[in-house]
Amino acid sequence: MTSVDTHNAVSEPPTPHDSRPLYISTGDEEQHFKAAYRQGLSIVLKGPTGCGKTRFVEAMAHDLDRPLITVSCHDDLTTADLVGRFHLRGGETEWVDGPLTRAVREGAICYLDEVVEARQDTTVVLHPLADHRRQLPIDRLGITLDAAPGFGLVLSYNPGYQSVLKDLKDSTRQRMVAIEFGFPAPETEEEILTEEAGITQGTAATLVRFSQAIRRLKTPGLREVASTRVLIAAGRLIAEGLLPRDAARIAIAAPLSDDPTVQAGLLRMIDTYVGGHASGVPALIS
Ligand SMILES: Nc1ncnc2c1ncn2[C@@H]1O[C@H](COP(=O)(O)OP(=O)(O)OP(=O)(O)O)[C@@H](O)[C@H]1O
Numbered sequence: 001m002t003s004v005d006t007h008n009a010v011s012e013p014p015t016p017h018d019s020r021p022l023y024i025s026t027g028d029e030e031q032h033f034k035a036a037y038r039q040g041l042s043i044v045l046k047g048p049t050g051c052g053k054t055r056f057v058e059a060m061a062h063d064l065d066r067p068l069i070t071v072s073c074h075d076d077l078t079t080a081d082l083v084g085r086f087h088l089r090g091g092e093t094e095w096v097d098g099p100l101t102r103a104v105r106e107g108a109i110c111y112l113d114e115v116v117e118a119r120q121d122t123t124v125v126l127h128p129l130a131d132h133r134r135q136l137p138i139d140r141l142g143i144t145l146d147a148a149p150g151f152g153l154v155l156s157y158n159p160g161y162q163s164v165l166k167d168l169k170d171s172t173r174q175r176m177v178a179i180e181f182g183f184p185a186p187e188t189e190e191e192i193l194t195e196e197a198g199i200t201q202g203t204a205a206t207l208v209r210f211s212q213a214i215r216r217l218k219t220p221g222l223r224e225v226a227s228t229r230v231l232i233a234a235g236r237l238i239a240e241g242l243l244p245r246d247a248a249r250i251a252i253a254a255p256l257s258d259d260p261t262v263q264a265g266l267l268r269m270i271d272t273y274v275g276g277h278a279s280g281v282p283a284l285i286s
């Protein structure tokens with residue numbers, strides 16, 4: 001797997017995974033992904049932060065035995081960052097493929113993470129690749145590449161962050177099969193936690209119950225609920241010897257919101273679900 005710094009689009013060649021990254025299925029997503037991939041359909045993964053989208057793509061690339069090239073999208077990303085550009089070397093200009101072009105040539109899976117961050121005039125380059133043509137026009141070179149067998153285009157974004165300004169064009173969306181991700185069922189999330197954080201099933205169950213309560217909250221001060229990722233962080237701190245309530249405070253409550261009222265509410269929930277008063281908690285919530 002290769003992650004690409006798009007300001008310096010030269011990177012190491014992608015390598016297939018040696019062992020399967022741990023991904024525990026939460027539904028039909030593996031079957032749906034593999035069916036779409038085998039049919040040459042492009043795929044968009046939609047879901048909240050920290051719910052397993054990236055891990056899922058890594059596991060799918062492993063199962064399908066394809067190299068994975070990941071690009072983290074941002075609003076400065078240009079078409080040249082994706083496709084490639086001429087570089088000056090020793091007075092000579094030399095073409096250097098961008099990550100998308102490399103994936104097209106090598107038949108890799110190209111994963112554009114947080115694609116809505118990229119401007120729409122950048123993502124338009126994906127259109128002929130994402131539909132039946134499976135072609136990448138490279139204007140600078142005056143060529144059009146046919147995608148090598150095995151090439152796959154996968155995008156992801158978090159609909160919760162979406163705004164009118166940041167959205168995929170309808171013409172992009174309709175070239176994609178969309179797989180929706182949510183948080184895993186409690187028993188699956190407990191299994192993920194025990195595996196990833198190395199904690200007991202009982203401790204995992206406590207953290208998951210706490211997160212379920214947060215996910216039921218409808219508080220304006222809370223933009224995102226507790227993800228599987230923050231639960232794993234709390235679990236790892238517990239495995240390191242921290243008290244569960246302290247781990248929950250610094251890994252779950254504090255990162256979720258800066259709003260003092262929301263914070264106080266979360267700390268009270270820690271008392272209820274995780275137990276005891278977290279150390280260092282101000283008197284106002286005791
Ligand atoms: N189904 C799952 N099986 C195994 N691990 C999982 C699963 N879901 C989540 N995880 C764990 O949660 C962590 C966060 O997942 P990941 O990084 O894939 O989230 P993401 O959806 O890509 O988030 P973001 O939108 O912020 O990039 C992973 O490192 C992994 O440890």
Ligand SMILES: [Mg+2]
Binds near residue numbers: 053054055113
């Ligand atoms: Mg991700």
